[in-house]
Amino acid sequence: MVVWLTAGNVYNTQRGALVRVTITQVAAHAGVSVASASRALNGQAASAKTVAKVQHAAEELGYVADATAQSLKRGRTNQLAYAVADIGNPVYIEMMTAIERVVSASGYRLVMSSTGTSSSSVDVVRDLGRGYVDGMILSPLRVTDELLAVLAKAPVPVVVLGRLPDDASLDTVPADSFTAMRLVVEHLVAEGRGDIAFVNGPSDTTPGAFRRDGFAAAVVAHPAISARSVDADDFTITAGYAAARRALHDDHRPDAIVAANDLIGIGAIRAAEDLGLAVPGDITVTGVDNTELAGVIRPGLTSVDLGAEERGRVAAELLLARIAEPERPAHTVAVAPALVVRGSSHARSPNPAGTPDSEAPDLNNERPAR
Amino acid sequence: MVVWLTAGNVYNTQRGALVRVTITQVAAHAGVSVASASRALNGQAASAKTVAKVQHAAEELGYVADATAQSLKRGRTNQLAYAVADIGNPVYIEMMTAIERVVSASGYRLVMSSTGTSSSSVDVVRDLGRGYVDGMILSPLRVTDELLAVLAKAPVPVVVLGRLPDDASLDTVPADSFTAMRLVVEHLVAEGRGDIAFVNGPSDTTPGAFRRDGFAAAVVAHPAISARSVDADDFTITAGYAAARRALHDDHRPDAIVAANDLIGIGAIRAAEDLGLAVPGDITVTGVDNTELAGVIRPGLTSVDLGAEERGRVAAELLLARIAEPERPAHTVAVAPALVVRGSSHARSPNPAGTPDSEAPDLNNERPAR
DNA sequence: ATGAAAGCGCTAACAC
DNA sequence: GTGTTAGCGCTTTCAT
Secondary structure: OEEEOOOOOEEEEOOOOEEEOOHHHHHHHHOOOHHHHHHHHOOOOOOHHHHHHHHHHHHHHOOOOOHHHHHHHHOOOOEEEEEEOOOOOHHHHHHHHHHHHHHHHOOOEEEEEEOOOOOOHHHHHHHHHHOOOOEEEEEOOOOOHHHHHHHHOOOOOEEEOOOOOOOOOOEEOOOOHHHHHHHHHHHHHHHOOOEEEEEEOOOOOHHHHHHHHHHHHHHHOOOOOEEEEEEOOOOOHHHHHHHHHHHHOOOOOOOEEEEOOHHHHHHHHHHHHHOOOOOOOOOEEEEEOOOHHHHHOOOOOEEEEOOHHHHHHHHHHHHHHHHHOOOOOOOEOOOOOEEEOOOOOOOOOOOOOOOOOOOOOOOOOOOOOO | OEEEOOOOOEEEEOOOOEEEOOHHHHHHHHOOOHHHHHHHHOOOOOOHHHHHHHHHHHHHHOOOOOHHHHHHHHOOOOEEEEEEOOOOOHHHHHHHHHHHHHHHHOOOEEEEEEOOOOOOHHHHHHHHHHOOOOEEEEEOOOOOHHHHHHHHOOOOOEEEOOOOOOOOOOEEOOOOHHHHHHHHHHHHHHHOOOEEEEEEOOOOOHHHHHHHHHHHHHHHOOOOOEEEEEEOOOOOHHHHHHHHHHHHOOOOOOOEEEEOOHHHHHHHHHHHHHOOOOOOOOOEEEEEOOOHHHHHOOOOOEEEEOOHHHHHHHHHHHHHHHHHOOOOOOOEOOOOOEEEOOOOOOOOOOOOOOOOOOOOOOOOOOOOOO
8 A cells, every 4th residue: 555645755655664756757757768867857968858748757756866876876975074073163163164165066965974972083084985975074183093094095085174294195284383373472472471381282182282382383482481381181161271270270370371272262261360360461361263252252362363264165175176186186285374363462562450451342253364 | 907006995997086895896705695795794694604704805805885885775874964054053063962972872974964054944855855864853943834845745754953833743852932031031030120122033033933922921921021122133143242232222221131042142241341331230141042152251141051952862862763663653842941040140139339240160061950 | 869778886585 | 504686776878
């Protein structure tokens, strides 16, 4: 027994399973062969009359081509993936939005898989072999040898949104952490700060390692600076708060906290305030990523924009280009960081009384010129 | 010419296309039939010797089963989708995280598609007919007749994370906006506020409509309250800021702003501050969703928790249950809202001098008991 | 321009 | 327990 539910594209068998209208039924309904139906539906050579008949039949039956069967036959899925470890960080959402805009304009569906929760980056890349996507953009938190090995023989193109060892010949859109940290340190020096606590994320992550090294390199250029470093457990507000408390618990207190990202920076502002320190009166705090949050909290968080949106867009374009031309040489595209000064630091040297500057709201979240 | 690249699972044809190792090659390598190979790989009846041979061959060749072919044959993709209109709102990320946890435990991959940017909810649901997922969870912003029609004949199960008309017999996990607004209004009354501006999101959205109506119903219960309402252009900080400026620009100023969600509420706090109003000294501000942001800004935003995480979890469970048993009756699961009081309002009546209460940081973002 | 038929990679009857 | 075979729904030669 078969019960038709609607004029739509499904009916119900006695087993309760939903069954779909196939191209065979469309062809029969139109009185043509399946080959003609397929051609008519895909805009291939077919007489106007055939096209009309087939389209009418498809319309009437509510036919929708099965993506799985098309994928199997065509050898591609029209689906791309963006895999990210830490979806709680708004900077990755920003990247995803930029990526989605580019790939959907090219007819691809974007699949977002959050590694971290259920599986590691390695698992995600390995899963690529299952062929459920035609390509992937990956923002890995940790680049292990195992990941590099899996990446090297990935069966579909992968673009890495982040930094890789130089000898990995893959398309990458790295963050320029060295320039970023240099901009921050120079800003602090101009402001008159000289005793800096660097609150990093985990040092064994790629961003953690490069921001630490970038900070160290920047500090070396200014012999007057004294600096220390602590690691937060991860790149979150909560972990940043805890790590900043540790950094501020010593007998002597720094006059600046440089956070490895905005979330840690926000946690650091809260920690300083809870210790009775005025920001930026007693202590300056800076972040990295220039997320919308940086402009929303008070005081606004001075932050380095690493170009998340542009990097996302570029990564998507690199992926599409590689899919179109698999043998093209690997590209690495750099995006210049830019410092955005807000109320958590002073533009020049600190006010004598520690009074915060008056501050216009930063709600439009504009990106600075570079 | 065929060039083997590695001992891995791909080799390169002269066309540059990547070709995959198939089960046929594994079977040949192991000296068994493809059927035996398939059985061995899938844990079906097979002798220990066969299993060993096949697994060894698969390992050696780097075989990974093709998801597309499996899907076509099995009639399911093992992929579920979460479609959301506004990925910039952290409450949806929170839901997604909860959903992902549940579905990945059941062996499904979660695909996140952000409607809004490239396509509408209707398009996304219609695309379901292409069979690229086995089911979907949808958080629609606007429930049109067209959407309901498409939903009614969706070829795969759909669970709606949001409110639907009562006669739509679908699995839903609505937000209880009426209770939410009642909790807020009662809190304001206890606080001694009586002149309320309601800053809604767009009224033509489902949450907008229900929060507006819920607010109206709550106000009616308190004749002493006078209330007005403005719509923000969307549920964002920026739009909330602009709308709150309008609400506060009148000749007479309210003593409370009730925002339809946290983002609008944060914008409202900024708007009040820019107008020289102390929060909560001169004016109370409240939000809805109890996102992490509410605990991060200063003053902390008093907010109603609509149970995003629990609702996401429940929606995922409903979807899995329906996939397992397609003919089961439609369920609607309600989650009780709970008010979380923070510094943007007073626990009781306002301090005479408008001095903000001292406030512990709300960084662990705990959910209140209900 | 159209139809018959092969086959993408896999699983599941079915026969042995 | 294992091999042979059919076929999921579609696109694409290859003849006609």
